[in-house]
Amino acid sequence: MSDTLHREAVPGAGLRILVRRFDGGVTVELHGELDITTAAALDTQMRALCFQYDADQVTIDLTRLDFIDLHGTTTLKRAARMSGHNGRLTLRGTPPMLDVLLQVAGCTDVFILARP
Secondary structure, eight states: OEEEEEEEEOTTSSEEEEEEEETTEEEEEEEEEESTTTHHHHHHHHHHHHHHSOGGGEEEEEEEEEEEOHHHHHHHHHHHHHHOTTOOEEEESOOHHHHHHHHHTTOGGGEEEEOO
16 A cells, blocks of 8 residues: 655656655656756655665656656666665666666666566
């Protein structure tokens, strides 16, 4: 069972953030585009969540993400580092190109990549 904690649409941009709590964890669903114009909103949301949950309790669902740029990738990496506790955030539904970017950037050690 899950319930919605927070919904946030970035004004004038194409990102919607939906946060759901479930069985002691949280899923952050991203809809739209995560880029230089929207990364700050996700960063703010993840800062709040990383103080409430350990990394292994946080999943970021990218299945509805249409676009991500380097700023978005950096924001995801920063969220993983903020969560600490030697845990790794789970990324669900990563597009193939993001898998490649994470490998090239040496970020695969901070994420668990889960397929939908």
